[in-house]
Amino acid sequence: MIAGRMAGSVPTGFVRSSLTRTRNFGIRLSHRFMRLEPLDGARPGVLVTGAGGTIGRILRAGLADSYALRTVDQVPGPGVDLVADVRQSERMEAACAGVSAVVDLAANPRVDTSWAVVQENNIAAAVATLEAAHRAGVGRVVLASSNHVTGMYERDEPYASLLSGRFDGFDPSTLPRIRADWPVRPDSFYAVGKCAAEAAGRYYAEQRGLSVICLRIGTVNQQDRPRNPREYATLLTHRDLVQLVRRCLETPLDLRFAVFYGVSRNTWRIWDIEDAGSALGYAPVDDAEQFR
C-alpha cells in the first residue's frame, strides 16, 4: 500500500469512503430543505434519533405497529426519514413538531470514544435533542444511557467474577445487584458523557417540564445473543428491548424523571431491574442462559 501511495495511486478503500462521504454530504444538504411527511394522526407520533443504527433498526421494526414513527440520523440509510445532525436545532425542532415522545439514540456508542467526540457530539447531541423536544412541547424523552456509567463496579467482587464467567459459590437469588440509585462510577469518557446526558435529562425534567426516562442499556447486538462471558450477564435481547421502550412510551407522564437498567432477565445479571418492573411494568422474557 505504501508503494502504491508513493507511485501516486490511491487505495480503493480510500476512494470508496471519499465517495460515500461526498454522497452523504449531498444527501444531508438536500434534506436540509426537505418537508417532512406529516404523521398519520391515528397513532401517537414518536421521533427516533440515531435511527439508522443497531438499536434504531430494532426499534423501527418493533414499534411501527403502534406508533407513527419519524426517524432521523446523520447517515443516510433505509428507514431514515430525515438525514440531519441532531445538533442542528431548527431541523430538530421541526422533526419534533407533533410527536408525543422522542427516543434518543444518537451518539457514538463506542466505549473508547475520545473526550473531544464525547463533548462535541454525544453530550451536545443529547442536550440539543432535549432542548428541541422541550421547545416543541414533546411529553417524554426516552434517553439511551449506558451501563458504563457504573462500569467501575465491575472491578469489584462479586461482579468481577460473574462477568468473567466464574459462578462457583454464588447464588443468583441473593446477589447484591447494582441499583440505579447507587453513585455513578463511569469507566470511560464515553460513560462520563452518558452521566452528563442523564444529568441534562434530570435538568429538563425538573426545571423545564419534560418527562425523561434514561435507560442504562446493557448489550444489544445484531446477533441477539451473548458473544463472550460478560454478555451472559449484560445481554438485552431485541424483544426485551422493544418491550422496555414500549413500557417507557406507555407509562403516564407523571413519572417525571427516572433511570433504569436495560437488561434481560439473565440469571447472572449484575443490575437491578425490580424498579423497572414496578414503575414501568417491564417484565423481560429472555435469559441469556438459554444460549449456553
Ligand SMILES: NC(=O)c1ccc[n+]([C@@H]2O[C@H](COP(=O)([O-])OP(=O)(O)OC[C@H]3O[C@@H](n4cnc5c(N)ncnc54)[C@H](O)[C@@H]3O)[C@@H](O)[C@H]2O)c1
Ligand atoms: N448497542 C448497545 O449495546 C448499547 C449499549 C449501551 C448504550 N447504547 C446507546 O444506545 C444508542 C444507540 O446505540 P447503537 O448500538 O444503535 O449505536 P449505532 O452506532 O449503531 O447507532 C447510533 C446512530 O446514531 C447516529 N448519530 C450519532 N451522532 C449523531 C448526530 N449528532 N446526529 C444524528 N445522528 C447521529 C449514528 O449515525 C448512528 O446511526 C447510543 O446512544 C449508545 O450509546 C447502546
